[in-house]
Amino acid sequence: MTISYTKRQRIAMAKRAEAIPVKGDEGEIIDGLCPVANRGDLKAALARYKSASNKSQLRPHIRKRAKELGAEDLLPASLAPKPARKRGRPVGAPALTPDVQDLILSLTRKGAFDHVAAGVAGVGESTLREWIARGEGRSVRPATPKLRAFAKVYRKAKAEARALAEMRAYDEHLLAWLKHAGRSKDGLEGWTDMPAGTEASEPVSEDELLDLLLGAFLDLLLTDAGIILPSCGNLRCRCVFHRIRSTEDLAKTREIARKLRRELS
Numbered sequence: 001m002t003i004s005y006t007k008r009q010r011i012a013m014a015k016r017a018e019a020i021p022v023k024g025d026e027g028e029i030i031d032g033l034c035p036v037a038n039r040g041d042l043k044a045a046l047a048r049y050k051s052a053s054n055k056s057q058l059r060p061h062i063r064k065r066a067k068e069l070g071a072e073d074l075l076p077a078s079l080a081p082k083p084a085r086k087r088g089r090p091v092g093a094p095a096l097t098p099d100v101q102d103l104i105l106s107l108t109r110k111g112a113f114d115h116v117a118a119g120v121a122g123v124g125e126s127t128l129r130e131w132i133a134r135g136e137g138r139s140v141r142p143a144t145p146k147l148r149a150f151a152k153v154y155r156k157a158k159a160e161a162r163a164l165a166e167m168r169a170y171d172e173h174l175l176a177w178l179k180h181a182g183r184s185k186d187g188l189e190g191w192t193d194m195p196a197g198t199e200a201s202e203p204v205s206e207d208e209l210l211d212l213l214l215g216a217f218l219d220l221l222l223t224d225a226g227i228i229l230p231s232c233g234n235l236r237c238r239c240v241f242h243r244i245r246s247t248e249d250l251a252k253t254r255e256i257a258r259k260l261r262r263e264l265s
Contacts, residue, residue: 005035013037020061034058036065042074049079094123096131101150104128108157111165 005013010032014021019032036042042065049058063079066072072081094100100121107117115125133139135151169177175191184190 005032007031010035018065020057034061036062036069039069039071039074042066042069042071046074046076046079094127096146096150105153105157108154109160111161 010019011029012032013019013035014029014032018037019035021029022031022033024030034045034048036045042062045058045062045065049055049062052058059079063075063081066075066079067081075081100123103121104117107120108114112120114128118125118128121128130139130141131147132151132154134141134143135147135149135154137143166177178191182190183192184194186195
């Protein structure tokens with residue numbers, strides 16, 4: 001059973017999105033077109049729709065109200081909602097096959113850039129980045145178990161490539177490694193020039209440098225006098241500096257070093 005609504009009722013229904021709002025010159029709602037509050041109204045709207053000249057305007061409203069009323073079974077085939085298209089890989093899009101995955105991972109482990117590894121594997125760089133983003137949950141498209149597993153081993157391959165490169169740089173180019181790993185910072189000397197704007201430290205004077213060298217010399221005497229005064233191994237040599245020193249000789253040398261350090265302190 002349909003109800004004939006008054007203009008005031010149609011305006012109220014338009015404000016509730018139960019009717020199509022008809023607006024005046026100043027944008028105010030002055031009427032409501034095709035009011036649908038129940039299944040009866042929906043049937044009446046469908047009957048009027050067959051001969052209506054403004055089908056493009058009525059169509060989305062009728063579909064919307066049918067869905068909200070749970071009455072989509074009343075819609076004819078021409079207005080019934082189309083079944084959702086099954087989501088999946090677009091036709092012609094490259095697939096992440098085991099061969100493609102193995103090739104990308106092997107090149108990545110050897111230090112190849114993403115676009116190079118993707119190109120050799122026959123896929124676009126954007127495709128490779130999308131696979132990784134989906135596998136790590138950073139894409140609007142859903143992840144799959146295959147992509148999650150691929151993203152995990154891909155990140156591991158990138159880490160392996162970097163570790164091997166860093167170890168090789170450490171072994172073969174130690175100074176370059178130090179310049180990158182031990183960069184100078186504000187107030188902390190390293191293996192590179194200080195950052196721009198950093199105040200240079202005071203230069204070491206000759207006296208300070210001499211004290212440092214003498215301190216290092218005395219430290220060696222205290223720990224291992226043989227480094228400073230190596231013996232010659234000549235059993236007949238009786239020189240105090242070159243004959244093989246006994247435990248007592250080394251003890252005397254250390255005592256001299258301690259005395260010098262106390263005097264310098």
